[in-house]
Amino acid sequence: MKRSTRALPVPSFIHRWLSGFGRASVITLDHAGALGILSVGIVKAIAQGRVRSQDVLRQMYIMGIQSLPIVFVTASLAGIVTSQQGGYQLASTSPAYLLGTLVVQSVVLELGPLLTAIVLVGRIGARITAELGTMVVSEQIDAFEALGRDPVAILGAPRVIAGVITMPLLVGFADVIGIAAGMVAANLSTGLGTEAFLYGARLFWHSWDLFYGFSKSVVFGLIIPLVSVHMGLRTKGGAAGVGLTTTQAVMFMILALLIIDAMFPPLLLQ
Amino acid sequence: MITYRNIHKAFDQPVLQGIDLTVDAGEMFALFGPSGTGKSVLLKTTLSLIVPDRGDVEVDGISVYRGGPDALGRVRRRVGYVFQNAALFDSLNVYDNVAMGIPEEELARTAKLDVARRVWSAIETVNLDPAEVMAKIPAELSGGMRKRVGIARAIVGRPKVLLWDEPTTGLDPVNTAAVERLITRLSDELEVTSLLVTHDVEGGLLMCDRVAMLDGGHLRFCGTPDEFRKSPDPRVRAFVDRAAAEAALDNGTNAA
Numbered sequence: 001m002k003r004s005t006r007a008l009p010v011p012s013f014i015h016r017w018l019s020g021f022g023r024a025s026v027i028t029l030d031h032a033g034a035l036g037i038l039s040v041g042i043v044k045a046i047a048q049g050r051v052r053s054q055d056v057l058r059q060m061y062i063m064g065i066q067s068l069p070i071v072f073v074t075a076s077l078a079g080i081v082t083s084q085q086g087g088y089q090l091a092s093t094s095p096a097y098l099l100g101t102l103v104v105q106s107v108v109l110e111l112g113p114l115l116t117a118i119v120l121v122g123r124i125g126a127r128i129t130a131e132l133g134t135m136v137v138s139e140q141i142d143a144f145e146a147l148g149r150d151p152v153a154i155l156g157a158p159r160v161i162a163g164v165i166t167m168p169l170l171v172g173f174a175d176v177i178g179i180a181a182g183m184v185a186a187n188l189s190t191g192l193g194t195e196a197f198l199y200g201a202r203l204f205w206h207s208w209d210l211f212y213g214f215s216k217s218v219v220f221g222l223i224i225p226l227v228s229v230h231m232g233l234r235t236k237g238g239a240a241g242v243g244l245t246t247t248q249a250v251m252f253m254i255l256a257l258l259i260i261d262a263m264f265p266p267l268l269l270q
Numbered sequence: 271m272i273t274y275r276n277i278h279k280a281f282d283q284p285v286l287q288g289i290d291l292t293v294d295a296g297e298m299f300a301l302f303g304p305s306g307t308g309k310s311v312l313l314k315t316t317l318s319l320i321v322p323d324r325g326d327v328e329v330d331g332i333s334v335y336r337g338g339p340d341a342l343g344r345v346r347r348r349v350g351y352v353f354q355n356a357a358l359f360d361s362l363n364v365y366d367n368v369a370m371g372i373p374e375e376e377l378a379r380t381a382k383l384d385v386a387r388r389v390w391s392a393i394e395t396v397n398l399d400p401a402e403v404m405a406k407i408p409a410e411l412s413g414g415m416r417k418r419v420g421i422a423r424a425i426v427g428r429p430k431v432l433l434w435d436e437p438t439t440g441l442d443p444v445n446t447a448a449v450e451r452l453i454t455r456l457s458d459e460l461e462v463t464s465l466l467v468t469h470d471v472e473g474g475l476l477m478c479d480r481v482a483m484l485d486g487g488h489l490r491f492c493g494t495p496d497e498f499r500k501s502p503d504p505r506v507r508a509f510v511d512r513a514a515a516e517a518a519l520d521n522g523t524n525a526a
Contacts, residue, residue, distance in 0.1 A: 139357035142319045146351040147370055147423075148343060 100200025132232025167221025350424030
């Protein structure tokens with residue numbers, strides 16, 4: 001009997017969906033593999049003492065000191081808005097001092113770490129990707145390798161170390177500023193006094209909350225430079241390639257931050 | 271000596287398809303070919319800046335891809351690479367850029383004064399005034415000066431082999447001639463093996479002992495400059511004629 005060799009017809013939308021899913025899976029695995037290799041390279045460079053402390057300090061200055069003004073503005077506004085909206089919601093239903101609880105918990109658990117991280121994505125993440133991307137397309141990364149230098153140890157590791165150290169410090173600063181701004185705003189908008197605000201803040205305070213917020217900041221401080229270095233070193237093409245990679249890196253970092261942020265409560269707040 | 275054995279490399283399309291080529295010790299060798307034929311790709315496989323899909327490269331008997339974990343490091347210490355656009359590090363001044371050409375371990379055990387002397391001497395060798403340029407960053411230099419600093423960085427490590435990737439691209443005729451004189455002088459003075467990838471066919475034919483032409487992923491020609499000029503191969507002839515026409519056009523434009 002003669003066998004038919006014709007394939008069964010597959011509806012075009014299934015074909016398209018499957019090929020799109022396959023492409024996305026390959027790209028995801030490619031990024032995951034490259035991020036893994038980069039992480040191993042950074043750990044090796046640190047373990048072998050090949051990271052220069054002055055490079056780390058320089059990156060800490062750029063990420064930390066130079067970010068203070070924008071973090072100050074963002075944290076102040078976050079505290080003020082939380083305080084005003086909380087005051088409006090609680091005005092007729094709950095004791096006024098609960099506004100202190102609301103502001104402190106919101107800032108320490110969520111707004112401080114997340115808003116600071118998003119600010120750093122724009123200020124530092126995009127900068128790192130564009131800088132390293134430009135070095136790739138102008139063959140400076142090739143030059144490092146040709147001269148027997150390890151670009152991961154020289155360019156990648158100092159940025160990642162600086163991110164992990166600087167981010168918790170910035171988040172601590174953001175927390176203090178956000179709470180102070182929220183306290184002033186509560187006083188101006190609802191007439192809540194400092195003592196009542198602090199009483200509310202202490203009423204539901206757990207030291208664990210601080211650990212929770214700082215744990216997030218350490219993870220965010222690792223993710224932002226790691227992803228931005230990874231994306232920068234993968235840049236292809238000329239100026240257009242640098243622009244495209246920087247945009248992709250910013251999207252990738254914000255998505256990663258939000259996913260990790262959503263994973264924290266079930267892991268650490270149960 | 272540099273030996274390329276059966277080098278294959280494909281990106282979206284095959285670029286190099288089984289290249290076998292030997293550049294003898296002390297020889298000055300030019301590699302020609304139309305744009306996009308993989309000349310720079312072949313050059314970059316020498317230092318594993320691009321890894322071939324198949325094949326191996328040997329530099330002075332050290333196998334880059336089969337020589338074990340230290341082989342690449344040993345090869346990179348023997349080779350100076352001059353990049354097409356110099357590839358100077360933007361954030362470093364000329365002194366630090368050139369000093370980066372000294373291998374890391376050597377730099378660590380060399381006294382600062384000796385490093386400074388070597389950097390000074392390398393900058394002088396490429397006909398720049400060290401006192402004038404050392405503190406400048408690359409953005410403050412002209413295109414010709416950047417190329418020279420790139421050459422100084424490649425020679426300061428006292429290499430046995432020099433790889434030149436389009437060293438005259440983007441330069442005006444005066445600077446092109448000056449850089450070509452510099453290449454010839456350095457190759458003689460330093461007694462190095464030189465492999466030169468260039469679009470400047472006339473310059474390459476005048477400077478080099480032997481030349482080769484890549485075309486369609488294959489080595490189309492390998493021989494002396496005289497044999498290249500007289501080659502009956504129609505692809506070689508067409509390339510030589512086109513290069514001559516482009517050179518005449520360039521000269522005409524510059525004269526005007």
